[in-house]
Structure formats: structure tokens, C-alpha cells
Amino acid sequence: DREAQTGGARFRFNVTEDPEENLLGAELRLFRLPADSERSECPDAPTPVEVVRVYEVLRPATKKLGEAHLRLLDTRALSRKKGWLALDVMPAVRRWLAGEPNHGLYVQVVDARTGVSNASRVLLRRERHSERYWAPRRPVLLTYSADGKAAPKRVRRAARRRKQPQGKQGRDACRRHSLRIEFSHVGWNDWIVAPPSYEAYYCHGTCPFPMPDHLNSTNHAIVQSLVNSMRASKVPGACCVPTDLSPVSLLYVDAFERVVLKNYQDMVVEGCGCR
Numbered sequence: 001d002r003e004a005q006t007g008g009a010r011f012r013f014n015v016t017e018d019p020e021e022n023l024l025g026a027e028l029r030l031f032r033l034p035a036d037s038e039r040s041e042c043p044d045a046p047t048p049v050e051v052v053r054v055y056e057v058l059r060p061a062t063k064k065l066g067e068a069h070l071r072l073l074d075t076r077a078l079s080r081k082k083g084w085l086a087l088d089v090m091p092a093v094r095r096w097l098a099g100e101p102n103h104g105l106y107v108q109v110v111d112a113r114t115g116v117s118n119a120s121r122v123l124l125r126r127e128r129h130s131e132r133y134w135a136p137r138r139p140v141l142l143t144y145s146a147d148g149k150a151a152p153k154r155v156r157r158a159a160r161r162r163k164q165p166q167g168k169q170g171r172d173a174c175r176r177h178s179l180r181i182e183f184s185h186v187g188w189n190d191w192i193v194a195p196p197s198y199e200a201y202y203c204h205g206t207c208p209f210p211m212p213d214h215l216n217s218t219n220h221a222i223v224q225s226l227v228n229s230m231r232a233s234k235v236p237g238a239c240c241v242p243t244d245l246s247p248v249s250l251l252y253v254d255a256f257e258r259v260v261l262k263n264y265q266d267m268v269v270e271g272c273g274c275r
Helices: 090-097 131-137 167-172 219-230
Strands: 002-005 008-011 021-032 050-059 069-077 083-088 105-111 140-147 152-155 175-177 180-182 192-194 197-199 202-204 240-253 259-274
Touching: 021 090, 021 105, 050 083, 050 090, 069 083, 069 090, 175 259, 197 259, 202 259, 219 259
Parallel strands: none
Antiparallel strands: 002 008, 008 105, 021 083, 021 140, 050 069, 050 105, 140 152, 175 202, 180 197, 192 240, 202 240, 240 259
């Protein structure tokens, strides 16, 4: 159920509590279109800094009471890529399960620089789309839950929790660290002419559950981490590994004493994730 509002949309989901389950997380997932799809006719137009905000509706708008009362739950900047966007709505779902009124969620997409609403890159309504296109991309509320036996009961959809980790957990989370490679220190300076060193980086850190969206985890890693969070002695957690690598150009002396310039692939860590 959804009710159109200025510059956004209101969604209502039927949330029921299972007394044998513990709520671990809740996300509102929205499908975003690629940035180029709306600017194909104006390739030189500046890229707007678009932000998605999700609110809990504390009181819906009425003629008698006036505008709706909203509570901000999460904010997310839109990337240029298409795909699913996860917004943390755990506080609202927890309150609904505790018996507080469920008036739904309100989603708004705005240009962060101008404040002008623009939901053209986020699928909030079916509008001109066919049912075949809309059905698998419609907004959906996902919950993570576990039964009282401390074992996974179900994951309604493998998804990533977007909210950035805070405190010690944030400092220890999987991320890229500096690693300077000096070829003279590893004994390669006798054949590598240039450069004398380069920044390789390495990945290290924890992969907690629920996983923040920036950890670029696979669905398998999410499920493995869920099981590990409840049965750590049985299943190891996901590992922090490189997910994106780039090449380095090296000038070296080959077996025929010729100086050669070669592009060596997968030499620099550009991104880390949980796998």
C-alpha cells in the first residue's frame, strides 16, 4: 500500500511478530536506475548529488491535523550504478513489533545541493513500467530473524545492511590498509628498473553481521556471517579480501638483457570486501 506525497512516496507493510524469533535487522530495499539513463540527451549536464531519505511516519497527514509527522531513519547518497539500495529501518520495525502504531514509511529523493525532489532514478511507483518489469524491482521490506535456538531460521532475501559501523566495530571493519612495497627490500631491485617502489595496499578487518553495504559482500558471505553470528564454533566468519585490483607498469630487464616496459595485472588493491 502506498500513498503519493510531494516529492516522495509512502509505503505500508504488514509486519507481524513471531514469538519464537529474534529480529536481527530490517531494511527497505529500493531499485535504482543507472545515472546515464536520464541524461542520455544531455551528456554534458552536471551530475546531481542525489540523496534518498527514509522516514517513519509517526502520524499521517490529515485535513484536520495538517502535515504528517516524520522521524528520519536513514539517508543514502545515490551512486551512478543501477541495482538495489538498502536503507536501515530497524528502529521503526522494532517499534511496530512492540505494539506502536504502524503508519508506514515515507521515502524522499532530493538533489542534496538544491533540495529539489527528484525520484526519477529510484523506482517508487509502477507508473509507465510493465508488471513484468515492475514486479521484481518493486520496493520491498526485508527482515533478518533467528529463532530462539540460536540458529538461522530464514533470510527473506540476501541483502546488505547499509548503515556504516560506528565506534570500535567501525574501526575494526574490513577495509583497505597501506602497504608500501620497496623492491630493494624483497630482492627484486636486481631486475626491476623502475619504479623503485609502489603502494600495493592490503585488506584486513572484520566482517560483522549484518554487513554494511560498503563491504561489497556476496550473498554467500552474508549467509555465512549470519550463521557465524549464532554458531561461531561451527562456522567461520566471512573473510576480508581484495574485490577490485588494478595494474602497475614496471620497467624491468628480461632474460635477454633487454629493458622492457610491461603492465602487470592485479598489483594494487582498489577495494576490499567480505567473501
